[in-house]
Amino acid sequence: MVHFELLVQGLVQGTIYALVAVGLTLVYGLLRILHIAHAGLFSLGGYIALLLANQTGSFAFGLACSVLLVGLAGMAIYRLAYQPILDKPPYVALIVSIGLYIIMEEVFRLVFGPSTISFINPPLQGIVEFYGIRLREVEIATMAVAILFIGGVGILSTKTRIGVAWRATVDDPEMARSFGVRLYSVRYFNFFMASVMAATAGAMVAVSNNMVEPTMGGVPAYKALAIIVMGGLGDVRGTLFAALALGIIESFGTIYLGSILDRDAIAFAFLIIVLMFRPQGLLVRN
Amino acid sequence: MEYEISLLTVMGINIVLALSLNIITGFCGQISLGHAAFYGTGAYCAALATTQWGMSFWSGGLLAMVVAAIFGFFVGFASLRVRDDFLAITTMGVGFLFLGVVRQQDALGGEMGIAGVPGSGLGEFGFMILVLATAVLVIAFSLYIKRSWLGFAFDAIAQDQDTSRTVGIDIARFKLAAFVLGTAIAGLAGSFYAHHVRFVGIDSFGFIESISILAMVVVGGIGSIWGVVVVAAVLSVLPLWLQFVADYQLLIYGALLFSVMQFNQGGLDGIVRQLVRKWRAND
Numbered sequence: 389m390v391h392f393e394l395l396v397q398g399l400v401q402g403t404i405y406a407l408v409a410v411g412l413t414l415v416y417g418l419l420r421i422l423h424i425a426h427a428g429l430f431s432l433g434g435y436i437a438l439l440l441a442n443q444t445g446s447f448a449f450g451l452a453c454s455v456l457l458v459g460l461a462g463m464a465i466y467r468l469a470y471q472p473i474l475d476k477p478p479y480v481a482l483i484v485s486i487g488l489y490i491i492m493e494e495v496f497r498l499v500f501g502p503s504t505i506s507f508i509n510p511p512l513q514g515i516v517e518f519y520g521i522r523l524r525e526v527e528i529a530t531m532a533v534a535i536l537f538i539g540g541v542g543i544l545s546t547k548t549r550i551g552v553a554w555r556a557t558v559d560d561p562e563m564a565r566s567f568g569v570r571l572y573s574v575r576y577f578n579f580f581m582a583s584v585m586a587a588t589a590g591a592m593v594a595v596s597n598n599m600v601e602p603t604m605g606g607v608p609a610y611k612a613l614a615i616i617v618m619g620g621l622g623d624v625r626g627t628l629f630a631a632l633a634l635g636i637i638e639s640f641g642t643i644y645l646g647s648i649l650d651r652d653a654i655a656f657a658f659l660i661i662v663l664m665f666r667p668q669g670l671l672v673r674n
Numbered sequence: 675m676e677y678e679i680s681l682l683t684v685m686g687i688n689i690v691l692a693l694s695l696n697i698i699t700g701f702c703g704q705i706s707l708g709h710a711a712f713y714g715t716g717a718y719c720a721a722l723a724t725t726q727w728g729m730s731f732w733s734g735g736l737l738a739m740v741v742a743a744i745f746g747f748f749v750g751f752a753s754l755r756v757r758d759d760f761l762a763i764t765t766m767g768v769g770f771l772f773l774g775v776v777r778q779q780d781a782l783g784g785e786m787g788i789a790g791v792p793g794s795g796l797g798e799f800g801f802m803i804l805v806l807a808t809a810v811l812v813i814a815f816s817l818y819i820k821r822s823w824l825g826f827a828f829d830a831i832a833q834d835q836d837t838s839r840t841v842g843i844d845i846a847r848f849k850l851a852a853f854v855l856g857t858a859i860a861g862l863a864g865s866f867y868a869h870h871v872r873f874v875g876i877d878s879f880g881f882i883e884s885i886s887i888l889a890m891v892v893v894g895g896i897g898s899i900w901g902v903v904v905v906a907a908v909l910s911v912l913p914l915w916l917q918f919v920a921d922y923q924l925l926i927y928g929a930l931l932f933s934v935m936q937f938n939q940g941g942l943d944g945i946v947r948q949l950v951r952k953w954r955a956n957d
Binding site: 416420422469472473476478479480481482483484486487488489490491493494495498606610613614617621647648649650652653654655656657659660663664667 | 755770881927929935
């Protein structure tokens with residue numbers, strides 16, 4: 389029973405990782421950029437949702453605004469930070485992204501203050517019994533939202549015109565362009581979707597922990613980076629698999645390895661082991 | 675006077691540290707986002723050696739270099755398996771792994787760190803001279819490497835790994851050499867840090883420290899020795915001279931990283947070169 393509970397807790401954590409990591413891997417697949425500033429958008433999503441919920445009393449309203457605004461912020465980041473340096477070697481975009489993330493974290497600290505902020509009326513706190521396991525409503529909501537978004541991305545990319553254009557651009561940008569795909573609209577769309585998912589994850593984590601703080605994006609984002617590398621950069625299915633696997637491994641690891649490694653180190657130990665044996669990613673065939 | 679001595683000591687340590695990353699990232703082109711782990715390894719080794727194992731300042735420093743280099747050797751193996759973005763994430767992971775392991779070890783003081791690290795025994799002034807002399811040595815060593823065969827091989831790997839392999843450069847050996855040299859020097863810087871601050875704790879060796887070291891190298895000009903030295907020196911004294919720099923230190927680091935990569939990837943070195951070229955053209 390304990391094991392089943394650990395498994396479910398791991399899956400909940402894994403879906404949060406998945407929400408952050410799928411967005412990152414979409415960006416990497418399209419532009420070969422390790423978008424570390426994604427972590428800043430995650431925090432921004434949490435802040436907007438929480439502050440608006442406290443102002444208006446409606447978490448749903450806060451979440452909707454947060455998703456929309458952060459989506460636009462993601463597009464702005466692409467336009468202002470990444471587009472001018474797309475033709476430069478890969479480390480340039482990486483360092484730009486790190487710089488941007490540090491700037492965002494510091495701006496949160498200056499604007500919203502260094503201490504944590506909590507919900508006045510924390511939403512989704514009820515407890516649901518489920519086959520003998522007690523889950524909080526927020527955990528169920530997180531999983532539902534994650535399935536909705538990730539399933540949505542899956543349907544979008546196979547069934548719609550923009551999805552087909554998007555996959556064509558990932559495969560071969562030049563060829564896609566010669567077939568009349570407008571690259572810039574695909575890229576904006578990609579950043580919008582990725583940022584929307586990050587904002588949702590941020591808002592859900594804010595509810596789950598009942599707080600936001602300037603550095604809240606750090607740990608999930610670093611882990612999301614590890615996840616997309618394990619998933620085989622740009623591979624959405626591999627990323628999903630790695631995210632859920634990491635959630636479960638951490639959940640069991642904190643019980644069985646807790647005295648040697650802390651929770652965050654387990655993720656990176658797993659990453660390094662995977663990379664040494666399968667540098668191309670968990671599910672990618674050679 | 676005491677204040678200036680401490681200032682110059684910190685400056686010297688940062689120059690040594692920045693140049694150590696410059697060998698790996700600058701000369702050999704291997705991006706590392708976890709360099710603070712090696713700095714920390716050196717600091718913890720020196721602290722343990724002098725507080726627990728009764729070793730002297732000198733043998734503790736040597737041990738710090740050796741242990742950091744062994745650690746670097748193993749991480750260097752990662753650079754043989756993965757490259758570019760993958761390597762950046764792997765080294766970042768190494769940084770977090772280092773923190774995670776140290777935090778859980780009671781022998782290393784856990785969250786509390788190790789206090790009561792003895793001084794160097796040379797006095798404040800003597801220690802400053804030692805640190806600055808080491809910085810000069812590391813500068814000379816960097817200049818020497820850059821002109822040696824080792825430096826040419828590093829440069830070839832940084833420019834184009836596949837072509838260098840084709841012309842018969844043993845990439846694995848040179849990458850490992852870069853990691854071992856760079857991490858050994860970082861370990862030495864760490865031992866200086868431990869004896870200067872007299873305390874080591876994990877907070878000093880996290881991701882932010884890794885990024886700060888990277889910022890010195892990037893802003894100075896990746897691979898440029900004088901650029902890295904100047905920027906390391908300036909970035910270590912500015913927060914002490916200007917209060918607003920101290921208050922917004924990370925914001926400034928972030929903005930520097932961002933704007934250097936956006937507008938002039940050559941950093942300080944690149945900007946000066948451009949100015950000199952313009953000035954000559956006007957003549």
